[in-house]
Amino acid sequence: MSTSLGETKSFRSQAVILFAYFFVFGVGGASWLVRLPDVRSYINVSTAVLGWVLFAGSVGALTSLLISGRFVARFGARNAVVVGFTVLGIGQIIQALSLVGESPIGVALGGLVSGLGYGIGDVGINVEGAELEKLRGKSLLPQLHGAYSLGALAGAGIGTLAIVTNFSLVIQMITIACLTTSIAWFTYRQLPDSTGKTHVVDGGVRSKREPVVLSKRILFLGLGIMGLSLAEGGSNDWLALSVVDDYKLDTTTAGITFAIMTLAMVITRFSGGRLVDRFGRVFALRTLGIAGVVGILIVILSPTIYFAWVGAALWGAGVALGFPLFISAAADGENTSQRVATVTTFGYAAFLVGPPLLGFLGQAWGLLNMFYLLAFFVACAVYFAGEAKPLTSK
Structure with missing residues (x-):
């Protein structure tokens, strides 16, 4: 009885720590993005040049994601967390000091460093969350990603x-x-040291790593998370603007539309765990994915903004569990770090790189017409979601 109580307390303390990590990740990014007009004024560049400056962060994150799986496999997830958060904080400080010096190159360099830290830290907290989820026997990653949204x-x-x-x-x-880095340094030792490390069998011989690149399951999970991440990133960048450009309404209404979608995502992430625990990952992904396709089509075809708000809510709910559930599926089995890193890379590649490219299509076709492509990608994710079933069920 006492052991069970001790394990419960340990799970709770680790879950609280992970909630804090996901939360501060969300705080740091959003507090920076809201002030991009100020960033542009500090370094005195055009919007186009600012776009290239910001792109350095995406390059850093994607580069880091490519090597983070090996880092976690060798040093463990908790070390990836503290290293990632520290590098992220250093990059942010470089950016801040570069603003004082009015240096676009410095801001870009700081963004590159921040991106490197963000990538490895993100894989670290997701591997920790996935492992705790398996030990707990109930879904946890959706709520953790809800903490990020909050x-x-x-x-x-x-x-x-x-x-x-x-x-x-x-x-x-x-x-x-400083707060982000301090939280990691003061808490990371309360997480297990072995999480994410390459499994060691009897005799001290390390088991061989799964060839994740050639795995059909990991490829399909990657394509699934890519479809939903592209739809999520596309909504972040272009939904509000479509209300202004295509619905011909004011920015306040556009903000309300975006807020409705974001709120639907938060609610779904915090409540979706029950759906997953009762019916499984595949059912949750496919049911919500179909709702997402319907929501996007409503936004495209709605004759009034009020119906579009319903569509925006369905859109947000439809993509909300894509990241946590596909990552959770990738973490099934032993030696999870490489698989989680691979699937995460698919997701962030779509989330970071896809939306700017969609802007070119939106310019040529119109934003609402471009959304048909997002509906198609979500529909593809519904198909690929079949690979998210637990490995033990095979």
């Missing part, structure tokens, strides 16, 4: 409040960087 909402609020009160962007960035 952090993003909080970060947007912090950034907006800072704008209203004329609070220094430089001080804001340095403060958040």
